Amino acid sequence: MSTLKTIRLGLIGAGRMGSFHGQTAALHIPGARLVAIADPTPGQAARLAETLGVQRVYSDPQQLLDDPQVDAILIAAPARSHAELVISAAEAGKSIFCEKPMAITLEEADRAIAAAARANVTLQVGFNRRFVRGFRDAHLDVLAGRIGTVQLLRSLTRDPGLSNPAGVPQWTIFLETLIHDFDTLRYLNPGAEAVEVFVMADALVAPAYKSKGLLDTAVVTIRFDNGAIATAEANFQAVYGYDVRGEVFGSGGMLTMGSIARSDKVGYLGDGIQIETRRLDTELLRDAYIAELNHFVDCVRTGSKPLASGEDARAALAIARACIESVQQAGPVRL
Secondary structure (H helix, E strand, O other): OOOOOOEEEEEEOOOHHHHHHHHHHHHOOOOEEEEEEEOOOOOHHHHHHHHHOOOEEEOOHHHHHOOOOOOEEEEOOOHHHHHHHHHHHHHOOOEEEEOOOOOOOHHHHHHHHHHHHHHOOOEEEOOHHHHOHHHHHHHHHHHOOOOOOEEEEEEEEEOOOOOOHHHOOOOHHHHHHHHHHHHHHHHHOOOOOEEEEEEEEEOOOOHHHHHHOOOOEEEEEEEEOOOOEEEEEEEOOOOOOOEEEEEEEEOOEEEEEOOOEOOOOOEEEOOEEEOOEOOOHHHHOHHHHHHHHHHHHHHHHHOOOOOOEHHHHHHHHHHHHHHHHHHHHOOOEEO
16 A cells, blocks of 8 residues: 655744644644744744754754755745745745745746746645635635626725734735735636726824825725626724625625634623624634645645645735735726
8 A cells, every 4th residue: 555755844934824834734734744944033943843843943944945854845934035935945946835925026926936837846825715615615606607797796804903013014905914805806706817906095093104104904996807896905903803704796696705703602691792703813714724734735745736826826916016006196007
C-alpha cells in the first residue's frame, strides 16, 4: 500500500494571523507537518515554535526559504512584504500560500505570478470566503443558473474595533479589508470582471486621523462587464461583533450568506432577544481558514490549480487600486 508524501511547511510571520495558520499547519492538516518558522521580530518565532513543537527557527525569512527540508511556504508577514516574499519563495522552488493581499501594486502582482509560473510551483492566496460553505454553495448555485441572470450583488466586512488608528497604513481599507469583498463579488459573479468603480469613503470611526490618511468607512460601487452592479462596504467598528455577509440577486431569485451568530442559540430574556456573536475573524471564519490550508496542501501534492489563484488576487487588487484612484479623483474610474 502506497503512502502519501508528507508536505513539509514553513511559516513566515508569527504574529496574530501567522500564529493561527501555524496552529492549523501543526494540528489540522493530515499529510502535512510544520517544520520551520521565521519572523524577524526578536523572540516571536521561537515562542510560537516552542508552543507548536517546531525545531527550526529563523530570524531571516530567506534562511527558511533556503532550507532544503521545507517544501512549501505559508506567508503571513506584513502586507507590504508579500510580493517580494512570493517571488523569493518561487525562486527557491517552494510552493506558496500567501495571505491577502498578494501584492500592493499591479506590477508587483504580475512579477509574483510570473515567478510562480516560471518555477512551476503552486501559488494560492488567502481569500477565505471561497472556503465558507454558504459562499461556496452560492457560487455553485449561480453557476448552475438557479437564480437566473445575476443583476445585483453585495458583500460587506465590518471589523469589531479599531484599537490603534495611528498604526493603520494608508489605503488599508481597500488593500487589506475590502479586497476580500472584491474577490467575493467576482466569486459570486463567475466569469465577469469589473469595468468601473466609484467610492465614497471617510474616517467616521476615528475622524481625527483622516488628515493622516486613515479611511475607516467605505462604500464601493462596482459595474461588471456582464451588466451586474455590485456594492462592497466596510467599517472598522462594528460594536456587535465581526460581520461578514454576502448577497447575490438574479432574474430568478436571490441568495444570501453569512451570519454573525456564534451558534443557533437565541435567548428570549426579560430585556429582549439576545444572540452571542463572534468577535474575531479567526472565530467567525475558523473552518474556512483550516479548509483553505488543507486545499493548498492538496494542490501542492496533486498539482491542481488552487481555488484562489494569483490571477484572482491580481483581479481583486485591480479593483482595490481603482478604488484608491476613485478617492483621489473624487469620481468614477474605469478599469
